Amino acid sequence: MSEGPEAGGQTGKPKGGFLTWALWGAALVGVAAVVYIIAQASSNQPTQPPAKSPSAQVAGKTFAQKFTKPAAPIGSPDHTIYDEQGRAMKIADLKGKVVVMNIWATWCAPCKLEMPTLAKLQAAYKGQPVEVVAVSIDSIDDGAKAKLFIAQNDPLKFYHDREMKMPFVLTPVAPGAPTTVIYGKDGMEIGRVAGEADWSSPEVRAVIDEALAAS
Template sequence: MLDQKPSATRRIPIVIATVVIGGLAGFAALYGLGLNRAPSGDPACKPAVARAQKLAPLAHGEVAALTMASAPLKLPDLTFEDADGKPRKLSDFRGKTVLVNLWATWCVPCRKEMPALDQLQAKLSGPDFEVVAINIDTRDPEKPKNFLKDADLTRLGYFTDQKAKVFQDLKAIGRALGMPTSVLVDPQGCEIATIAGPAEWASDDALKLIRAALGPAAASL
């Protein structure tokens, strides 16, 4: 009489097929639950993405390196100190469009960029806009202050983070790859655009883009 039991060599493919089918079924179940989907971002930041797309044609010339927001992203509530050593947060500037800039005295492109940021602050600062330039020198706290004083950069407010945590916070969301780094932030704290490296912020190209970001009220600035 012939043995009707499947041989060991026949059972192996059956077992493998069962495992594969089970794995696919499990994957399908996860897919159905939506666990494989990427986060959609903060819905409150969708208007910032729409604004970024409208501004995209203006990102040329001196601000051609700007990367416009393509997905909703609310920035972390960055913490730092002002010139008096008082704690400040990015959320303190809610209601304003803000250009957050990270700089350091050891960063040559940063130092070269600071006069343009100072001029931008002089031309556009007010109830709707602010340049928030945060120094991240971690050693001598007087060095960045003396740099600003010696260069007669008096329009910018002085903000500092001697632990450089602001850089790490932006790096964690992929918005700080080097120095300097600047992020244009809408009044709700959402990203409009980011640039890695310096820009000529006092140029006509930059002023036109930022005025457009502020809306019709900024046309006369």
């Protein structure tokens, strides 16, 4: 009879151990199921394409597709810039010329990329009333660096917006740099391009020639 309790004790231990392991196993299965569901949900999320910069959005378009004309007459902004001698001036001071005003900065890669084409445009109209005004919106500290860059793109001249406000005083406001606005001899806006462009292209020459021919 003494064997009964001992046998009972021995059979009780396996039952307890089995129940503990069963509970742990169920818990682990549950955790694994949750992890699997989360992983599946994450993998099924739609992949969003990276946001494109204004420059990337206009890449591949022709000049005609980028060039926009104002819905109503718009004059040049009443904002002071400075020429390479440090003299204060405004775009309106160039009335009587076709003005191609380009807003740029040394930290703007597309600006620097298109600058040689603006230099070619200016050279193509040597001796004619066409002025390419490349207005740097670099800080005063970076003004010397901007001036040096323009010097490498002869025959362009250096113009500096020391207050860095030109993009915001345009109507409508410029979405970023580069932005280029063409003004007729009467000082009124003909059209503009937001983003880089090939300013030495025949399409640009056609716009400038038409502006020159206008009275």
